Amino acid sequence: MTNTLHRFGKPDTLRDDYIVFAMAAKGINDDGAAAKVQTFFRTALKYDPINMGNAVINPLYRPEKNLTFLKLYFSGRHEKVAPETFIAEVAALGTAAVVFGNRGAMGGFLKELQDLDLGLSVNVSALVDDVREVCGEIHLTPHSVEYSLPFAGDLERLPERDILSLTTMCGHGMIAANFARKMVDGVREGRFGHDQACQYMAKFCVCGVFNTTRAMRILEAAGSGT
């Protein structure tokens, strides 16, 4: 499960993109893990996370399966549930993931996790030097590290840079390149706004690791042709 490791982009475009995971190993530290992961998510709320999910239930951004004409007309779309609603639904650990958009929030969250001592394995997927710096500041010693190396193989089959930057924010590949392209074009043509396009895409990422703030930056850059 390398679902956040291979986010595409240059280091400066990935600077404000931190994914913190909690996981348990079967038979080792999974007893009572559901309650612990609820604590994990509730603690994260203090640091204003961008997204969260656990790949077992629908994440914060989720499709609406029971729309009707009247609902659409009078009530509109409700594409993001309240974090507390999501947390209350968590019944199993899965891979609990929270996305932050700044280093300070990520560091504060890690410090609090350290103090809580939940016993779950916690990982951060981000620029490795940033993570090491934060670890130094809060006196945490990294245990293991997994590096992402460049894509190999038939690279001509990959989509263009902006599209790849958007689609790889769902590591399972649930955001199709054609859909990301439709979102970029829709924003350029004024059919919908940047935030709406980000919400449309976020709903397809079942792990809740899609960074809507970074997606906004990518869409803005793509829209301005930079």
Place this chain on the structure above:
Amino acid sequence: MNISKKKCVGCANCVPVCPMGAIVIGPDLLAEVNREACVECHTCYRGMSFEHLPGGPVRWARRLLKKIRLRFQPDPDLCPTEALEPEKLAWPRIVRSAFSDPMVTHESTGIHGRGTAEVKTNDVTNRVGTGEAGFVVEFGRPGVGVFFRDVDKATRALAGQGVAFEKENPVTSLMSDAGAGGIREDILDEKVLSCIVEFKTRLEEVPGVLSAIKAVAKTLDTVVSLGVSTRCDSDGNDPLRAVLAKEGYDAWRAKVNLGLGRQSNAKSRGTERQA
């Protein structure tokens, strides 16, 4: 995946949503699924919102609006008639879903996703130890997909390098001969969104294995994403980054296990491993 001809109104919203481009509008102007290209990831069914309009009247309204140069266009993430219908899958096609749909639990590993927990739980499992490198080679990612016949080609090449495949990995469980890296024949024509092959080596073997992966990747009709992991020393530093730099890889993005995991289950406390 199937799309109901009775319900579909041909709005084409599902066409770009498919990660494999397997949905097209057919000659009858309704959506249909190319079964060869579909990997049963259920992205269309799971990710799209549904409105429950009746297919017949909506098709009639669409034709009428077209005559007066107007267009019925629902929100881009919406299927207006809930026309997407998952199929009950049988072997070997069910393999597609097991590897492509992240909400399906692999029977072989008991976890969601296409591989194992890798180093994410290394602080309690010590799967990748000091002086070792864990390889996570994902075929088909990002967004290209892969047939198992290509995976077979790669795993046979890696086996030739003497690597031992991770026993708990779903691809390993589908090998007929793990020593030779051979995937069982009845699934070679099955396509998945991606699948992960895992193994570990000694750190000094990393350059040779990287060269082998690079060489075999050039022969595949897909793309490969590669992750390499190791255990840090007591100061939190690791020797792997220097090894990768020497091989020309500027590794700046990573997943870092912070070592906060603890063996907490009652039954595991008496049998703690040195992690």
